[in-house]
Amino acid sequence: EVQLVESGGDLVQPGGSLRVSCAASGFTFSSYSMTWVRQAPGKGLEWVANINQDGRDKYYVDSVEGRFTISRDNADNSLYLQMDSLRAEDTAVYYCARERRTWGDYYYFYYMDVWGKGTTVTVSS
Amino acid sequence: QSVLAQPPSASGTPGQRVTISCSGSSSNMGSNNVNWYQQLPGTAPKLLIYSNNQRPSGVPGRFSGSKSGTSASLAISGLQSEDEADYYCAARDDSLNGWVFGGGTKLTVL
Numbered sequence: 001e002v003q004l005v006e007s008g009g010d011l012v013q014p015g016g017s018l019r020v021s022c023a024a025s026g027f028t029f030s031s032y033s034m035t036w037v038r039q040a041p042g043k044g045l046e047w048v049a050n051i052n053q054d055g056r057d058k059y060y061v062d063s064v065e066g067r068f069t070i071s072r073d074n075a076d077n078s079l080y081l082q083m084d085s086l087r088a089e090d091t092a093v094y095y096c097a098r099e100r101r102t103w104g105d106y107y108y109f110y111y112m113d114v115w116g117k118g119t120t121v122t123v124s125s
Numbered sequence: 126q127s128v129l130a131q132p133p134s135a136s137g138t139p140g141q142r143v144t145i146s147c148s149g150s151s152s153n154m155g156s157n158n159v160n161w162y163q164q165l166p167g168t169a170p171k172l173l174i175y176s177n178n179q180r181p182s183g184v185p186g187r188f189s190g191s192k193s194g195t196s197a198s199l200a201i202s203g204l205q206s207e208d209e210a211d212y213y214c215a216a217r218d219d220s221l222n223g224w225v226f227g228g229g230t231k232l233t234v235l
Contacts, residue, residue, distance in 0.1 A: 057222075112160070
């Protein structure tokens with residue numbers, strides 16, 4: 001069974017750091033780009049960061065650039081998000097998701113097809 | 126404020142057909158496909174429609190999607206009580222090398 005399981009969410013003080021993890025199973029992890037998406041309480045979905053298959057290409061939403069670092073360990077089938085200088089507005093459920101890319105008639109189709117259940121990060125004093 | 130625009134709410138009675146719209150710009154929906162996600166209360170998002178109009182295995186045929194230019198829509202026919210959920214559109218954005226989402230539409234089955 002294809003599965004993603006997040007862990008590491010916690011209560012942390014403003015300015016603090018936290019690393020959340022995502023364990024992948026049931027598929028060849030190293031063949032897929034991966035993404036972190038977050039959802040603040042009562043709010044919609046927001047893309048946070050993604051990373052390509054070998055970990056060399058990483059992209060971030062502006063609001064976390066310079067504070068968050070996405071990484072992966074293909075030998076361990078794991079995805080990580082290191083979060084530093086945390087702010088109250090980073091409070092959210094953090095989901096990891098698998099990215100897919102398939103060729104259509106004229107261009108690639110992109111979608112996130114498998115999601116974990118999420119891990120909760122609360123930034124508060 | 127979300128990059129993709131969706132109505133915040135929609136409603137219908139059992140058996141009815143409802144549609145949810147989504148609009149974007151040239152850097153996202155204008156040059157990439159649209160996907161739709163269903164989020165039941167207290168659960169993670171689930172892929173509902175991908176590549177504009179494709180249904181993953183297990184998604185009922187009552188759900189369909191379409192896209193034209195920078196606009197897309199999700200249609201749900203034969204509405205059922207279990208369809209009550211939040212629905213999000215999403216697309217890859219070329220200027221971000223990442224993803225943009227709509228703000229979500231809360232569907233109520235009356």
